[in-house]
Amino acid sequence: MTRIFNDPAEFAEDQFTGFLDLYADRLRGVPGGAVALRSGEPQVAVVVGGGSGHYPAFAGLVGSGFATGAVVGNVFTSPSAAQVYSVAKAAHQGRGVVLTFGNYAGDNMNFGIAAERLRKEGIDVRIVVVTDDVASASEEDKRRGIAGDFSVFKVLGAAAAAGLDIDGVERAGRAANAATRTIGVAFSGCTLPGADRPLFTVPEGQLGLGLGIHGEPGIRDEQMPAAHELAQLMVDSLLEAAPQGGGKRVAPILNGLGTTKYEELFLLWGTVAGLLREAGLEVVDAEVGELVTSLDMGGVSLTLMWLDDELETFWRADAYTPAFRKQRAPVAAIGGFAQESGDDVRESHAIPEATPAARALAGTAVGALETMARILHANEAMLGDIDAVAGDGDHGRGMVKGVDAALAAARIAYDGGAGAAWLLQAAGQAWAEHAGGTSGVLWGAALEAAGRSLTDGRSAYADQDFVAAGQAFSAAIVDLGRATVGDKTLVDALLPFVEELAAGVGHGGAFPDAWRAAAAVAAEKAEATASLSPKLGRARPLAERSVGTPDAGATSFALLAGGLADLPAGALAL
Amino acid sequence: MTRIFNDPAEFAEDQFTGFLDLYADRLRGVPGGAVALRSGEPQVAVVVGGGSGHYPAFAGLVGSGFATGAVVGNVFTSPSAAQVYSVAKAAHQGRGVVLTFGNYAGDNMNFGIAAERLRKEGIDVRIVVVTDDVASASEEDKRRGIAGDFSVFKVLGAAAAAGLDIDGVERAGRAANAATRTIGVAFSGCTLPGADRPLFTVPEGQLGLGLGIHGEPGIRDEQMPAAHELAQLMVDSLLEAAPQGGGKRVAPILNGLGTTKYEELFLLWGTVAGLLREAGLEVVDAEVGELVTSLDMGGVSLTLMWLDDELETFWRADAYTPAFRKQRAPVAAIGGFAQESGDDVRESHAIPEATPAARALAGTAVGALETMARILHANEAMLGDIDAVAGDGDHGRGMVKGVDAALAAARIAYDGGAGAAWLLQAAGQAWAEHAGGTSGVLWGAALEAAGRSLTDGRSAYADQDFVAAGQAFSAAIVDLGRATVGDKTLVDALLPFVEELAAGVGHGGAFPDAWRAAAAVAAEKAEATASLSPKLGRARPLAERSVGTPDAGATSFALLAGGLADLPAGALAL
Missing domain, CATH: 3.40.50.10440 (Dihydroxyacetone kinase; domain 1)
Known part of the structure; x- marks a missing residue:
């Protein structure tokens, strides 16, 4: 009006x-x-x-x-x-x-x-x-x-x-x-100016x-x-x-x-x-x-x-x-194109050889990405809604675009014979490239780091290797995002998750149990990002707009951690 | 959205x-x-x-x-x-x-x-x-x-x-x-595209x-x-x-x-x-x-x-x-101004001398315009609403702008010693100049024509003179608007009004009675412009939008005719 x-x-x-x-x-x-x-x-x-x-x-x-x-x-x-x-x-x-x-x-x-x-x-x-x-x-x-x-x-x-x-x-x-x-x-x-209702309407x-x-x-x-x-x-x-x-x-x-x-x-x-x-x-x-x-x-x-x-x-x-x-003639005459470029953005790597163990782990990784994609599609609207409270409402869509791209890249890598390390790096790159936004960068870099930590030449992978991958994942996010625990971001759920996972595995528990316990901590910490104190970087928030709604990034992480705990125990434990 | x-x-x-x-x-x-x-x-x-x-x-x-x-x-x-x-x-x-x-x-x-x-x-x-x-x-x-x-x-x-x-x-x-x-x-x-509700709202x-x-x-x-x-x-x-x-x-x-x-x-x-x-x-x-x-x-x-x-x-x-x-320099260099002009738009006329009868009639005309202004202000929104059904919703506002300008011009003319003829011409010009729109032209020209028909040199005015003024009023509208009875415009109410007034006066009735009878006919004919047949110039109307609503111009005319019938009998009969 x-x-x-x-x-x-x-x-x-x-x-x-x-x-x-x-x-x-x-x-x-x-x-x-x-x-x-x-x-x-x-x-x-x-x-x-x-x-x-x-x-x-x-x-x-x-x-x-x-x-x-x-x-x-x-x-x-x-x-x-x-x-x-x-x-x-x-x-x-x-x-x-x-x-x-x-x-x-x-x-x-x-x-x-x-x-x-x-x-x-x-x-x-x-x-x-x-x-x-x-x-x-x-x-x-x-x-x-x-x-x-x-x-x-x-x-x-x-x-x-x-x-x-x-x-x-x-x-x-x-x-x-x-x-x-x-x-x-x-x-x-x-x-019309000053009118209290439209001059006409369309249903x-x-x-x-x-x-x-x-x-x-x-x-x-x-x-x-x-x-x-x-x-x-x-x-x-x-x-x-x-x-x-x-x-x-x-x-x-x-x-x-x-x-x-x-x-x-x-x-x-x-x-x-x-x-x-x-x-x-x-x-x-x-x-x-x-x-x-x-x-x-x-x-x-x-x-x-x-x-x-x-x-x-x-x-x-x-x-x-x-x-x-x-103006037919622009300010300066049109010359040739700027240099042809952009073709080198996606460099083609030959997929390195992978051991049977790395290939098996790659299959697990594809399964995990499929689960993540299912969870994110199901929760896209909810994640967008909570992001809209203090952010710009794009979190759900960004995560879906990212995981879809990552899954597609992972499947291509798997069909090409890749191991888990190479596959996760390809998936992370695809996530970052297609998702955009803050979460896209963070998830892409984190997946890529996790993949790099694994390497595809081993004859076996131990629980401790997965803990190390989780630590590489979280280190990448902390490096890039420069947030710390208490800033009411993804990091609030992620770091306690990795600590709990490491502790559980360190105490000699079964990996699936340690994961489940860590996921429970992540869920609790994600909930706790909904509080009265202002979110970092949002100066002077309207109290009634941002109180009581958790951070979208922390929420999506906790959702995914929880959902992956339901993977067949054998898959997580390999 | x-x-x-x-x-x-x-x-x-x-x-x-x-x-x-x-x-x-x-x-x-x-x-x-x-x-x-x-x-x-x-x-x-x-x-x-x-x-x-x-x-x-x-x-x-x-x-x-x-x-x-x-x-x-x-x-x-x-x-x-x-x-x-x-x-x-x-x-x-x-x-x-x-x-x-x-x-x-x-x-x-x-x-x-x-x-x-x-x-x-x-x-x-x-x-x-x-x-x-x-x-x-x-x-x-x-x-x-x-x-x-x-x-x-x-x-x-x-x-x-x-x-x-x-x-x-x-x-x-x-x-x-x-x-x-x-x-x-x-x-x-x-x-957001495809979303079923806003990302955020402002009350x-x-x-x-x-x-x-x-x-x-x-x-x-x-x-x-x-x-x-x-x-x-x-x-x-x-x-x-x-x-x-x-x-x-x-x-x-x-x-x-x-x-x-x-x-x-x-x-x-x-x-x-x-x-x-x-x-x-x-x-x-x-x-x-x-x-x-x-x-x-x-x-x-x-x-x-x-x-x-x-x-x-x-x-x-x-x-x-x-x-x-x-572009700092436009396509062609800026030269001087176009010729200075616009000052001759409002020509200043000396007010011609008026007889006492013309002066008295001028007072009546001011009173009539005051009544019209009151009626139009009170009905501005209603006239806009019915005009919005088949037109552009501007009828109420246009009539109010017109009558206000006409009344202001009439008061200045009256204070300057004008008779009714000169006063109505000035009022009509002001109406046309300030109202804009279709109704502005028509009412302005009509008032001007009515004024011209009277002249300010007479020692007395007879009922027949007012009938002639009404006929001049309607002739101006028919000339300009080129509508005929049945086109579902102002003319549908106006022509029967003038005919009825002329007939009433011709049969020797009192002018106020003749006016009242004519106003009743105008009201009935204005109502009748709400019907199933399409309005002239509105090809292919949406039946459900234009049926059952009378024409705004006919309605405002009937309203004014009815309202003026309530002027003191002496004023109308002079």
């Missing part, structure tokens, strides 16, 4: 004041909107406009190679005729004015009245109305204008900057509109196909699909509505409406791009981002402008506005 | 695939991240990185004048050491590598391990850790890195692009970090001061303040934590965390800018937008980097990346 405002009724004016302050070096505020500081030769003025709440439409598009001026109405409301008149007068450079806006009744009237008034003063005024929303009407000239505004404005701005006369600019703009189609989908509604888990940017009715609601299905739905909708003789080159816009994030747009673009190419289309300078928004609405729209040579030239042209900047 | 994905576990990889497709002309994907296509002379490589979910951090900042490469981890998770190594190798141009990232345990470890591995191969590697979050710790080197990442990376990137050696680049980066402070606030939590109507970008604990929760109080809170927090000897020039970043919209950021910036200047600071190239985000988290952060000459040079320098583009 919209949360930042003073008097909600003054939202549009207040946000525009801040906007003008920010871009005072490039834009000038005039009654009703903003105009670009003039640059170079006089050109046809391109004046865009509409309601507020759609940033960067409309004021964010004023600048070199784009709009000359923007008229800024109240939130979701057409500007008045007087505002249009004022901005157009300020933007006019003696070569005429093109007024351009999305097709809504209020905008048509207000811009129309202003045009008549300007014409009475002898100014040559043309109107280019954008009608790109294929969901809003079957007749092309009745369609609403949505993200295709951007495409049409861009062409008009580039044509004016190229020095075309008003006939040429108008013609290019009309051609752009005739070649442009958009389909929008909404996942959630938006809330949770649903998608409103064709819903307008002010919540105008769409075609239908349906179940929210996976990203690749959404991409297919949008691409199909546009290709069905393609203009006659549209050709094979398209300028796409994948537009976020508000709360849909850039990462989601990129993800969707990955599929959209493929579908467009499969359809035989050539993608020209795709734009993915927030270009025509609707406050905090959740949703996306896909726009295609089918290009001819002229439209392609204007679409590709440079521009520099608050919200859109494009 | 995060809604667009295929397999949630593959979100980070999938979004990065789409990102690389989009920017394939400028970036190259390598295992673990992306590097810029090399431009110009070899330079020190600046490799940024961290978890996904923070776009444009980190991959969106790779390009000329900024980062050489970015390492991309899983969502909210440090990349692995192997990923860092891979990207750094690919980014290296023979002049050394600076690794730079926010201060989190996982990042410190993974980047640290990679640095050691690179150094073993003879590559000169430096590490610059960003520690800008003043809410996370009192000791500067323990602080987390948040939006100040952007400031420090920018300086490092510009220093490298300027050709400095690795000592110089590292020094500039450390100076940037020492000079940078950020305070963040959160309004709402964020949801509705509250603000989490200092909450981290992964939901790490902040300083305290408090009531959500007005925008100007929020600005004060953030500016005060930073000025208290200013670096020693920081000087008077600052580079601010007002950063949106996810669902906070650009308009809200501009509004907040309007106050922040003023407070900084009041504190005697000079604002240098402020950036307002989404620069370091946190999925769909609601919130903002304010960063200040205190500048010396070197930092100012690097902060101001050109850059061109997917998400950040800056």
Whole structure:
């Protein structure tokens, strides 16, 4: 929802004041909107406009190679005729004015009245109305204008900057509109500043196909699909509505409406791009981002402008506005690639020969990793939840990614004839490489160290060797993490575990019994990380957020130690 | 929440695939991240990185004048050491590598391990850790890195692009970090892809001061303040934590965390800018937008980097990346202003002389506008709600803005000695100028037409004159709106009203009786606009959204007609 405002009724004016302050070096505020500081030769003025709440439409598009001026109405409301008149007068450079806006009744009237008034003063005024929303009407000239505004404005701005006369600019703009189609989908509604409930809503888990940017009715609601299905739905909708003789080159816009994030747009673009190419289309300078928004609405729209040579030239042209900047030649010329690299990251080692004992232990290690993977998959959500209390909630996912990679590497090593030492090193490297995060580094290094401590040339392994492996495991973690007991980390459970295991084996007990006793200690110590004292490195915690929840790393370690105690006794004891 | 994905576990990889497709002309994907296509002379490589979910951090900042490469981890998770190594190798141009990232345990470890591995191969590697979050710790080197990442990376990137050696680049980066402070606030939590509930939340109507970008604990929760109080809170927090000897020039970043919209950021910036200047600071190239985000988290952060000459040079320098583009000299040189204009918008007319009858009628008109204003204020929310069903929900607000402006203009006209004709014309112009939207144009033009029909030179006004004014009112609306009866607009109520009024007066009835009868007809006809047939211009409406709700324009007209019937009979009959 919209949360930042003073008097909600003054939202549009207040946000525009801040906007003008920010871009005072490039834009000038005039009654009703903003105009670009003039640059170079006089050109046809391109004046865009509409309601507020759609940033960067409309004021964010004023600048070199784009709009000359923007008229800024109240939130979701057409500007008045007087505002249009004022901005157009300020933007006019003696070569005429093109007024351009999305097709809504209020905008048509207000811009129309202003045009008549300007014409009475002898100014040559043309109107280019954008009608790109294929969901809003079957007749092309009745369609609403949505993200295709951007495409049409861009062409008009580039044509004016190229020095075309008003006939040429108008013609290019009309051609752009005739070649442009958009389909929008909404996942959630938006809330006007100060309102206590949304202007409209979309049922949770649903998608409103064709819903307008002010919540105008769409075609239908349906179940929210996976990203690749959404991409297919949008691409199909546009290709069905393609203009006659549209050709094979398209300028796409994948537009976020508000709360849909850039990462989601990129993800969707990955599929959209493929579908467009499969359809035989050539993608020209795709734009993915927030270009025509609707406050905090959740949703996306896909726009295609089918290009001819002229439209392609204007679409590709440079521009520099608050919200859109494009330069064909970057700051420095593009040279060759940086050195080819990255191929040496995974060095290929020949697997060293292993004794039968090392091979048998390798089989046990694969079994242990399988058990660990099962435990971590089963507890992924729980580990994420407790990590979310004082950390970033990634522990469960990180551990699962790590163990899956380690297990896969271990299986390959086993099939290749590896002993336990080599296998655990490969597993640790894979864990570290694929898990990421803190836990990934620690577990990867620890497994690798444990493996290194074993060596694959022995004819037998004694309990004491496994204790030494455990000590190598914990030493690696202490070295890297630099935490000590009491810091409320993994180390709080790990060190007492290793001590107890060593003591149990030292007293001559059976290895499985010593392991079970050590696992019980680990569980107890992991529980104890939930206490009132702040966790290391988390200064000034909110007491009510971090009290009573154990550390996620200590918890996952204790879980794994406990789970491995249930391996067949023979496996642990070998 | 995060809604667009295929397999949630593959979100980070999938979004990065789409990102690389989009920017394939400028970036190259390598295992673990992306590097810029090399431009110009070899330079020190600046490799940024961290978890996904923070776009444009980190991959969106790779390009000329900024980062050489970015390492991309899983969502909210440090990349692995192997990923860092891979990207750094690919980014290296023979002049050394600076690794730079926010201060989190996982990042410190993974980047640290990679640095050691690179150094073993003879590559000169430096590490610059960003520690800008003043809410996370009192000791500067323990602080987390948040939006100040952007400031420090920018300086490092510009220093490298300027050709400095690795000592110089590292020094500039450390100076940037020492000079940078950020305070963040959160309004709402964020949801990991595929999760069925948020990673963390902020109680509705509250603000989490200092909450981290992964939901790490902040300083305290408090009531959500007005925008100007929020600005004060953030500016005060930073000025208290200013670096020693920081000087008077600052580079601010007002950063949106996810669902906070650009308009809200501009509004907040309007106050922040003023407070900084009041504190005697000079604002240098402020950036307002989404620069370091946190999925769909609601919130903002304010960063200040205190500048010396070197930092100012690097902060101001050109850059061109997917998400950040800056050019000191725009595409064409900035010339003078566009022609000064806008001053002639409000022409000043001398108020023509009015007869006593015209003056008396003017008093009645002011009273009628007062009644209308009262009715519209009382019904603003209701009118917005019914407009939200098939329109954009702005009808209530637009009518209130219009009538307030009209009433203010009418009072000034009355105090200036105007008659009813001139007064209504002034009121209509003010309504049209200030209301915006469709209804603003229509009501403004209609009042103006009604006024014009009266003239201020008469010695008396007859009932028939008011009927004629009503006919002029409705003719203006029909002319402009081009709707006819049955289109389910204002016209459905207006034309029958005027017909009934004319008939009542024609049959010799008392004017107040005729008006009341006409108002009853208007109410009935307004109700009837709620029906099963689609509204004009709304193709393919969702039946369940628009059925049973009357048109907002017809409703407000009927309300006003009914309310004016309750004026003292003498006032209407004059």
